[in-house]
Amino acid sequence: xxxxxxxxxxxxxxxxxxxxxxxxxxxxxxxxxxxxxxxxxxxxxxxxxxxxxxxxxxxxxxxxxxxxxxxxxxxxxxxxxxxxxxxxxxxxxxxxxxxxxxxxxxxxxxxxxxxxxxxxxxxxxxxxxxxxxxxxxxxxxxxxxxxxxxxxxxxxxxxxxxxxxxxxxxxxxxxxxxxxxxxxxxxxxxxxxxxxxxxxxxxxxxxxxxxxxxxxxxxxxxxxxxxxxxxxxxxxxxxxxxxxxxxxxxxxxxxxxxxxxxxxxxxxxxxxxxxxxxxxxx
Amino acid sequence: xxxxxxxxxxxxxxxxxxxxxxxxxxxxxxxxxxxxxxxxxxxxxxxxxxxxxxxxxxxxxxxxxxxxxxxxxxxxxxxxxxxxxxxxxxxxxxxxxxxxxxxxxxxxxxxxxxxxxxxxxxxxxxxxxxxxxxxxxxxxxxxxxxxxxxxxxxxxxxxxxxxxxxxxxxxxxxxxxxxxxxxxxxxxxxxxxxxxxxxxxxxxxxxxxxxxxxxxxxxxxxxxxxxxxxxxxxxxxxxxxxxxxxxxxxxxxxxxxxxxxxxxxxxxxxxxxxxxxxxxxxxxxxxxxxxxxxxxxxxxxxxxxxxxxxxxxxxxxxxxxxxxxxxxxxxxxxxxxxxxxxxxxxxxxxxxxxxxxxxxxxxxxxxxxxxxxxxxxxxxxxxxxxx
Numbered sequence: 082x083x084x085x086x087x088x089x090x091x092x093x094x095x096x097x098x099x100x101x102x103x104x105x106x107x108x109x110x111x112x113x114x115x116x117x118x119x120x121x122x123x124x125x126x127x128x129x130x131x132x133x134x135x136x137x138x139x140x141x142x143x144x145x146x147x148x149x150x151x152x153x154x155x156x157x158x159x160x161x162x163x164x165x166x167x168x169x170x171x172x173x174x175x176x177x178x179x180x181x182x183x184x185x186x187x188x189x190x191x192x193x194x195x196x197x198x199x200x201x202x203x204x205x206x207x208x209x210x211x212x213x214x215x216x217x218x219x220x221x222x223x224x225x226x227x228x229x230x231x232x233x234x235x236x237x238x239x240x241x242x243x244x245x246x247x248x249x250x251x252x253x254x255x256x257x258x259x260x261x262x263x264x265x266x267x268x269x270x271x272x273x274x275x276x277x278x279x280x281x282x283x284x285x286x287x288x289x290x291x292x293x294x295x296x297x298x299x300x301x302x303x304x305x306x307x308x309x310x311x312x313x314x315x316x317x318x319x320x321x322x323x324x325x326x327x328x329x330x331x332x333x334x335x336x337x338x339x340x341x342x343x344x345x346x347x348x349x350x351x352x353x354x355x356x357x358x359x360x361x362x363x
Numbered sequence: 364x365x366x367x368x369x370x371x372x373x374x375x376x377x378x379x380x381x382x383x384x385x386x387x388x389x390x391x392x393x394x395x396x397x398x399x400x401x402x403x404x405x406x407x408x409x410x411x412x413x414x415x416x417x418x419x420x421x422x423x424x425x426x427x428x429x430x431x432x433x434x435x436x437x438x439x440x441x442x443x444x445x446x447x448x449x450x451x452x453x454x455x456x457x458x459x460x461x462x463x464x465x466x467x468x469x470x471x472x473x474x475x476x477x478x479x480x481x482x483x484x485x486x487x488x489x490x491x492x493x494x495x496x497x498x499x500x501x502x503x504x505x506x507x508x509x510x511x512x513x514x515x516x517x518x519x520x521x522x523x524x525x526x527x528x529x530x531x532x533x534x535x536x537x538x539x540x541x542x543x544x545x546x547x548x549x550x551x552x553x554x555x556x557x558x559x560x561x562x563x564x565x566x567x568x569x570x571x572x573x574x575x576x577x578x579x580x581x582x583x584x585x586x587x588x589x590x591x592x593x594x595x596x597x598x599x600x601x602x603x604x605x606x607x608x609x610x611x612x613x614x615x616x617x618x619x620x621x622x623x624x625x626x627x628x629x630x631x632x633x634x635x636x637x638x639x640x641x642x643x644x645x646x647x648x649x650x651x652x653x654x655x656x657x658x659x660x661x662x663x664x665x666x667x668x669x670x671x672x673x674x675x676x677x678x679x680x681x682x683x684x685x686x687x688x689x690x691x692x693x694x695x696x697x698x699x700x701x702x703x704x705x706x707x708x709x710x711x712x713x714x715x716x717x718x719x720x721x722x723x724x725x726x727x728x729x730x731x732x733x734x735x736x737x738x739x740x741x742x743x744x745x746x747x748x749x750x
Contacts, residue, residue: 094597097610127595132443144599144610149592151443152601152611154469160436164443164451165592167427168401172593190439193432346427353422354369361372 092116092126094147102137105292105300107259107285111206112141114262115177118269129173132162134187137213137287138179138206156186159194162201170200170343173273180207180221184242188220191242191280195249197342198277204269205242205280208287216290223327227294243282247334252277252341254334258284258307261331268333277341284329364536364569369425370398371562379561386550387412389521389557390454390480393528395424396559398567399478400449402428403440405459408492409548410482413454434459438466441477445470446600448570448591450532454480456548457499458489460506467541468507469602471626474580474587476535476570478528480544482551485734494734495548497658497709503543504687510623512630514637515543515687517658521555527684533568534637538629539586545686547709549659549736581607581622585629630688638690641682645672651702652750653679655694655718657686659736660707667742676750686714691721698722703749705729707742 090098093116102108119126127149131142135155143150153161158176166174176183183191183205194201210228211217217230221239228235247254253275257265265283272279286292286303297303307329314332317325366374374396384392391413394402402421404414418428426449431437434455441451455463460481470477483499485491499506503515514534518524524546535542573579573588579598581587587607590596599609604619612618630637656664661682668680681697683690698704698718703725706715712728719726729745731737 094599127597128593130592143601147597149446149596149598150600151446152599152603153439153442154465154602157435157439157466160431160439161443163429163431163436164401164403164440164445165447167429167440168444168447168449169593189432190436193436346429350422350425350427354372354425357369357372357376357423361376 089116089120092119092147093145097144100145101140103289105286105288106137107208107287107300107303108138108141108206110259110262111138111177111204111283111285112145114266115141115146115204115269118266118273121266122270122274124173124273128171129175130162130165132158132165132174132176134158134178134182135213136179136182136211138177138208139182141206142175142177156182157190158182159187159190159201159203163194163199166199166201166343167346170347174201175273176201176203178205179212180205180209180242181211181219184240185220191246192249195246195251195278195280198250198252198339199342200276200278202272202279204272204283206283206285207242208285208291209239210287210291212287212290216294243280243334246280250339251280251335252339253279253336255332256282256284256329256334257331258311258329259286260304260307261311271336275336277339364398364567366398366562366565366567367425373424374562374565378559378565381556381558384521384554384557385412386518386521386524386546386553387482388416389524390528390544390546390551391416391420392559393525394452394478394532395420395426396525396565397528397532398450399452399532400426401441401444401451402426402453403431403437403444403451404453404455405431405434405437407456407459409484409495409551410454410456410459410480412551413480413482434462435466438463438479442466442470442473442475445475445477446592450476450536452478452480454482456482456484457486460499460502464506468509468511470541471507471511471513472602473600474539474589474626475541476539477541478531478535478544479541480546483545483547485732491734493548495552495659495709495736496732496734497547497660497713499545500686500708500710500713503545510627512627513543513687514538514540514630514685515545516639516684517545517686518550519658519661519682520550521553521557524550525557525559529567530639536570537568537586538633539570539589540630545658547659578607580605580609581625585625585632634688634692637685637688638693639684640690640693641684643680646679647677650677650679651700652677652746653681653697653701653704654742654746655681655683655697655704655706656708657683657714660709663737663739664707664742666739667746670739670743671746671750676746678746678750683714689717694718695721698724703727705745705749707731707737707745709736
């Protein structure tokens with residue numbers, strides 16, 4: 082049976098489709114939202130660089146998104162992306178990677194990039210587990226969950242990554258889930274249009290290596306759970322920590338204008354070369 | 364490669380003059396003259412002066428200097444920046460060099476041109492943070508995991524810290540590989556005379572660019588042409604084993620074999636183009652004893668050889684400038700008629716083992732650690748012991 086060609090097929094590396102994500106995985110949804118977001122604001126993929134690290138979510142841009150890509154070492158995509166952006170501020174540099182990459186091994190790069198407010202868009206797919214390696218506990222795994230490396234139960238509280246990034250100084254921070262695809266897509270557009278460091282935590286599902294251990298066997302089980310757990314940030318006012326436990330706060334955490342790192346860095350080079358030009362002309 | 368207007372102006376202003384400065388600073392100026400566009404680094408003794416000078420001077424030549432949050436990020440940033448077409452560099456010392464190893468391997472596997480300056484200090488671990496050593500010779504060779512080749516050069520003067528930066532960047536671009544500039548704390552912190560060449564004397568090698576439709580990660584040549592970001596190639600860069608077109612294939616034995624052997628061979632097969640040694644012009648051809656040295660140690664070593672010669676002893680001397688790939692042919696030739704080769708190093712005998720592999724005569728390590736370089740007398744004593 083032949084399927085009609087998807088209208089956005091031109092944005093992906095068609096020759097390697099179908100993709101290899103597991104049945105029910107959230108990565109396909111994120112790819113779909115991302116491609117729609119890119120098309121929606123008319124970004125030219127030849128003027129984009131997509132950077133990712135190691136893990137399932139790192140495959141969303143590389144190999145699937147058709148643009149210049151840099152599939153880096155585990156945890157370091159933001160640092161690699163920073164080098165690209167300093168040299169080519171005209172290119173839209175996007176990092177798509179998982180919670181292990183961005184908030185686990187690469188957490189230091191994340192907070193420093195947010196502090197610098199470098200003009201990168203980072204979309205962190207948070208499936209709350211190390212999925213590719215078989216379901217080990219991540220710094221985002223909820224307390225009490227049994228994983229392959231917390232066989233009795235997880236005793237570490239998870240990072241609230243979006244809050245962390247907002248506190249570190251990013252220009253734009255939001256959190257959505259794979260259930261909220263349209264707001265997610267819109268948020269991706271806003272993030273990519275924002276000048277400065279933009280970050281979206283996308284709470285996503287891994288039925289294969291996480292769901293099976295917490296009783297959520299399918300992707301749709303997760304989506305139902307996300308729908309129940311989600312609470313819009315404007316509705317959380319006055320709510321206590323206890324009331325918000327086990328809730329996923331969705332929406333925009335911050336949207337502000339701060340000096341952008343590469344712009345400021347380029348000003349220095351401009352000033353200094355101007356001085357040299359005057360000196361040599363005289 | 365044409366030198367752009369901003370950099371030309373800077374070189375015009377600074378070049379053709381003689382200065383007095385630190386080896387670290389000479390290295391930084393050398394990088395700017397050699398066309399470095401982007402520097403990323405993290406402070407560390409005894410390499411911080413490289414970053415400090417680059418931070419001050421590189422923007423004047425039109426480049427960008429960023430201080431990253433650690434050495435992993437610094438190494439990552441120079442690889443990312445290199446794919447935009449710029450010449451990129453970082454500078455560090457032992458502990459930071461250890462942290463960079465994974466991403467150096469990434470640069471090897473993705474064939475990304477870049478330069479890593481390692482001003483070696485006394486280790487292991489924090490060791491003697493402010494003291495010089497030559498303890499990273501083997502780490503430079505084998506620090507990152509997996510089969511690979513590497514290029515590493517070792518200067519022995521402030522002038523060479525400047526001059527060899529041209530070779531570092533040219534080799535990185537021509538062979539699409541990371542190049543390690545293996546300084547040591549002694550040379551980094553030596554303060555001496557340095558002449559910077561005038562603009563008219565400067566040239567830079569170019570990267571070979573892939574023709575449209577040509578594969579970026581394989582093909583007929585040992586070194587494939589490169590493409591740069593933002594030019595519409597949709598280039599797929601990955602540290603995973605990949606096909607000639609860059610797409611991942613991590614399960615086919617023949618794909619990995621072909622890729623890794625080619626990356627290995629592109630340096631192995633071009634040894635004679637890459638390797639620089641300082642020939643011994645004062646040899647009388649009668650020596651049975653030789654001394655091989657490099658970096659800071661080569662200076663007291665040559666002093667000791669001269670002293671012994673003044674006492675009528677026949678001693679041959681060879682200084683290695685290229686440490687990796689190893690100058691096996693030159694060392695083999697050097698050792699042909701000798702009974703014994705002494706190898707003073709500021710480590711417990713690293714390059715001496717490599718020398719042993721390529722000569723038939725006895726190789727004796729003359730080690731010294733503890734952050735104090737060999738004196739001329741110490742090496743002279745060792746030489747006279749064996750003559």
